């Protein structure tokens with residue numbers, strides 16, 4: 001039976017947006033199957049030469065929405081900077097530069113990221129060599145303009161990414177100055193999650209008749225399913241997923257990934273770990289699809305890993321779990337995905353893995369779904385062990401109540417002459433446990449924990465979440481900042497947290513004492529269970545890392561490094 005209820009409206013394909021064959025080939029190689037809503041709207045508009053005001057948060061695919069038209073407009077053989085992207089932080093600048101490089105690789109587009117904190121000499125050298133696209137933080141870009149090392153007179157395309165963040169960080173005047181250095185007739189795209197008046201003014205002054213592009217978010221019904229999310233930094237996602245699967249023990253589950261390549265990678269990784277997954281994506285022909293679906297329906301495979309496109313129109317009645325290995329890029333897609341479970345009055349569970357920087361998307365989904373989504377603690381190996389004990393105990397209890405083990409009484413009776421009955425039963429329980437238990441991991445991977453969030457207001461879109469202690473830096477007023485450090489600050493990861501009784505004062509004391517830097521050089525501190533993130537001024541970052549690697553906090557040596565998330 002094919003289910004029509006879950007059919008999403010047919011979305012345009014990448015081939016219908018006006019992208020050139022080499023760009024389409026790149027997208028194919030990246031495994032992107034279809035454009036996200038913001039891409040559907042922004043790409044043709046930008047390709048037509050119009051200015052765009054886009055409302056979209058991180059995770060919606062907005063980078064590709066502006067970077068694909070951007071790379072298509074670059075003439076790689078021409079000298080001089082042709083496109084400029086401004087981003088609030090070094091991390092975002094690097095990410096956008098990498099994405100732009102990837103999207104433009106087949107066209108030979110050269111991209112440079114410039115940001116504060118990196119030695120300026122290297123940037124000067126690269127700029128002198130000539131690059132097509134510059135992606136940078138406003139402060140450093142202005143620095144280069146003033147030094148005469150960055151000439152924007154040939155720029156035809158400017159992007160302001162996360163404009164509201166740049167506003168919050170006090171970059172707005174720098175941005176205005178930079179824009180006046182670019183030619184009048186340039187095309188401008190501005191992306192922002194929110195549009196406070198100051199951003200609207202900026203747009204009115206520096207953009208010409210922009211088309212407003214918004215990711216639509218109508219209210220949608222959701223079936224009654226248990227919804228949970230785990231906040232997990234990217235490198236820990238697979239381990240976290242494996243533990244969640246072990247804890248939940250789904251009878252049948254669909255796992256969603258964003259791209260075809262991710263589906264294949266996850267399929268392989270889970271197979272290696274002893275699960276029985278099947279992969280379903282747009283790269284399979286009909287016969288292959290049919291085979292996959294047969295194995296899933298018959299239960300030979302209990303996990304189906306799919307892209308949204310491939311899962312469309314699947315004839316699966318009900319699954320116990322829907323797992324978003326990647327958080328969906330819009331609330332609609334979320335609702336559509338979880339509609340696969342909790343059907344016909346049955347219980348269902350929807351689980352979403354969220355990277356720390358994608359938490360904005362999760363809140364967007366909560367708003368549309370109209371229910372909070374619990375952020376749960378990723379199970380530890382000890383939790384899984386406890387869960388297995390609980391399962392074993394209830395299995396034994398059931399077996400006793402069923403009372404169908406006459407054939408085994410003789411064995412126990414014969415052993416009872418020599419051993420204590422309690423020991424016999426315990427040994428039998430161990431045998432049963434060994435027979436069902438998988439390999440115990442030798443070294444437990446410690447997954448950083450973002451704990452349960454208390455209920456919070458929906459318009460609280462920034463600030464550290466949940467029970468993480470946060471501290472906004474010595475002598476600094478104002479609202480707590482989000483998880484992204486200011487452009488001149490760097491976030492460091494320190495491998496101790498609340499569990500070892502760490503408080504902000506310990507961190508400040510250790511850094512000031514050991515690295516001998518002024519307290520003003522320390523920004524926000526977030527203390528999680530097993531680790532701490534602390535912002536320090538970029539100029540002091542290396543000194544702090546060096547000093548702290550030799551030092552101790554609360555009498556224990558600690559690991560410290562730059563945080564990449």
Ligand code: AMP
Pocket residue numbers: 031032033034035036039057058059060061062063064258259
């Ligand atoms: P962004 O919102 O730009 O930060 O993008 C979020 C993530 O989605 C990035 O990892 C992109 O590689 C990925 N992505 C962007 N567009 C698509 C698409 N059309 N299909 C699948 N993945 C995408």
